[in-house]
Amino acid sequence: MRHKLRTLRVKAIAAAFFSLPLLAQHGSTTAVNPYTNPEDEQAGRKLFRAQCAGCHGPDGTGTGAGPSLASGTFVHGGSDEALFRAISKGLPGTTMPAFSFSGLQVWELVTHVRALGIAHGASENRGDPTAGATIFRANCSRCHRAAGEGGLSGPDLTAIGARRSYAELHESIGNPDAEVASEYWSVLATTSTGQTIRGVRLNEDTFSIQIRDENGRLQSLRKRDLKDVELIRRSPMPSFAGKLSDAQMDDVIAWLISVGPINVGRQQ
């Protein structure tokens, strides 16, 4: 019975929505995923495992062949329509092929792909987001941006509420060194003349290292000019243990969850 109802629903909506991506190319409208129920997500999950996980990993966090889809941000566009197009048309210049799924299947996959990020994210929401916004502005926003507001030197935290669990977020505020993403590792380089240079390591290859020093200056280091390079995996962020109470940290986390990818994912 459920199946029949579902079929009727599909028939009723299909014609209206499947043609929208085409219209949108002419700038007149934007397609929005009509299939976002839990059962759509479940159908998408099954299809993802069979057809997508080989490259994107069993939980969508990526493999060598395909990137993570669980970060809450999509480099080729995060709108429903952009995701629909990426799956059905492929992405030229990448290993992402065009898939010949039905329109319904593509929307189900879009629903599941959005849930991938959320599946890793905070499930508890104990604090007060409004209070959290104030605390964030006073303590965090000099370095961190969230929902389009704040500094740029630290990671953008807009999607962090979907990507990380409550416990992980709590730990990151109290003990920032617990887990530091490699793009925020620093180097302490000593030149052959004994000068030391410290900065966030932005890129590295066999011959050189690119850093952003403590003054925000972009610097190039040639390895052959260096006597020593120490990779520092600690975070430049200070610990807020003792500065913020547990309740205040909960408020900040609640606010980060409230600005998370369920909201931003729909943006163009």
Added chain:
Amino acid sequence: MRFKMALLAGLAWTVQAQVSYERLRDAAREPQNWLTYNGSYASTHHSALNQLRPDNVASLELKWVWQANSLEKIEATPLVVDGVMYLTDPPNDVVAIDARTGRVFWRYRHALPDGVAPCCGRVNRGVAILGNTLYMGTLDARLVALDRSTGRKRWDVQVADYERGYSLTLSPLAIKDKIIVGVAGGELGIRGFIAAYDAATGKETWRFKTIPEPGEPGHETWDGDSWLHGGASVWLTGSYDAELNLTYWGIGNPGPDWNPALRLGDNLYSDSVVALDADTGKLKWYFQFSPHDGFDYDSVQIPVLADLNWKGRPRKTMLWGNRNGFFYVIDRTTGEFLLGQPFVKQTWAAGLDERGRPIRVNDRMPSAEGTLTYPGVQGGTNWYAPSYSPVTGLFYLTAWEDYPGVYYSWEQEYEPGKWFAGGSVRAELPAITRQEIRTLGPESGYGAIRALDPATGRRVWEYRMNDVSDSGLLTTASGLLFSGNREGHFVALSARDGKLLWNRYLGGQVASSPVTWTVDGKQYVSIASGHAVFTFGLPDR
């Protein structure tokens, strides 16, 4: 005088006109050209040219750049034939380029139908030449023959059905009057084969099925109906020994990749090298590197043919650095296993037995909860062309060292043309889309160019890179080794000790092999990086 010039021009044209089988067979004797995907039937990626030397390579300068129209990855190795470079602009356009200037003579455009969805990128590895015709395999699983001087199509035949997951990514191999290709698509439930086509007409002349059918020897190595969609693709061009009249091909993984319980048995001829009679396609011998594979350890490597002094007597051998992490020496007349040694960290096998069969560690296989195994899914090496230098006596390969994969397995039902891998792999690798920025630590493994002594399998030297590399290698008689890497560098090393002699940052991933050739008597070296081909030479005096 005018008559004389016309006569000379006519002669030059006659010389250019034919690339006979004999020229291909004796390609090593005309190092001014790069006549086949692997440079010669022995596939050593070694050139007798010696104008570029360790003592002058540092003065190499850029001569020209050819920019592709396509944004797809260039995996093709160009051919260079009498001053003309033939190359695919991915996936399946072909261009003829003036090797002196980089300007284009002509372009052939191949339109692909909607619904072509190959497993691993819209790539192509280049063309073959025979007579006055170029041959290309396409992603819609066709074999196309093009006139060499106009780029116009002579014929075009269907090799397999792209809607069922088949594609052609390899560069064809021309032997005598035949064009030999194999099919890709092992992650999409295909059943692999190698087939020969009449070079003049495109008519199929023989076919070797990489999975034996009922009644054929080896069929018993597939449980139940698993053989029907068992993969065993052919991703890469084979080699050929004209004296033995045997052509050698590496065969890909069994499918579904990561659920071997769905295909109990050794799964012949997946993960094997097969030696086929070049006239009939009949199997002479095979050697299976990874029986009943669960880790996608395709034997997608180029069979490197080397005539070695083996334990005091001359022996026709084949050198093989396998994706499974072991380096092998095999007698190419008989298929006898001569030597096997790991060349990177590997944890799936305790070693090889006296016949070269791996001794598995606790029957280690992918699992529902994930099984950590070295090497990771890209293997200890992959399809990147290795090289053998008769001057140094060393075998060179691109290695991915010290990185694992966590292999997962689950149920999967076959659907025509759809992904059919039965699991997945997690790996901490620089994902392809983030290649421009590399911030991983040393614990994520690294790429290296390594020189191995074929007599022992032991490492003689390594050139270590920060990132991994998908580049093939080229050695020269003067003792140079050229390669690129994922970082976008083009490097020249000393083939003897691995010392860096020269490098240029080209800015794009290198995912094919460098080639060297001459025009006007001057030696050049070319490499594809990003979406362009760069050609270097010594300064003009």
